[in-house]
Amino acid sequence: MPKYSFTCHWKECNELYDNVETLFEHLSDDHVGRRSTNNLCLTCYWNECGATAAKRDHLTSHLKIHLPFKPYICLKCRKTFKRPQDLKKHEKTHTIEHQGKSLIDEMK
Ligand SMILES: [Zn+2]
Numbered sequence: 001m002p003k004y005s006f007t008c009h010w011k012e013c014n015e016l017y018d019n020v021e022t023l024f025e026h027l028s029d030d031h032v033g034r035r036s037t038n039n040l041c042l043t044c045y046w047n048e049c050g051a052t053a054a055k056r057d058h059l060t061s062h063l064k065i066h067l068p069f070k071p072y073i074c075l076k077c078r079k080t081f082k083r084p085q086d087l088k089k090h091e092k093t094h095t096i097e098h099q100g101k102s103l104i105d106e107m108k
């Protein structure tokens with residue numbers, strides 16, 4: 001398995017993370033911040049994005065478009081998908097492999 005590194009492109013940060021979840025946590029905690037810790041930032045400084053949000057969760061969900069987030073994982077082959085419907089569709093290909101081609105005809 002190759003070890004991927006993910007770079008934080010927020011302003012000059014450039015910190016490296018070996019998985020996207022940790023990078024995302026870093027972004028939400030250190031860059032977006034929180035109202036309670038008085039460092040809340042509602043502007044996206046990922047590269048030159050400049051998008052602004054009205055609420056913290058709007059900005060954090062916006063940030064996901066910058067990250068290679070693929071939360072849906074096929075447990076059979078570890079392939080990852082961004083949308084649940086893509087994973088569902090993919091999982092069907094495993095079922096078809098199992099049950100032969102008759103299923104493909106049924107799905108038409
Ligand atoms: Zn950073």
Ligand SMILES: [Zn+2]
Pocket residue numbers: 044045046049050051062063066
């Ligand atoms: Zn952005």
Ligand SMILES: [Zn+2]
Pocket residue numbers: 074075076077078079090091094
């Ligand atoms: Zn699979």
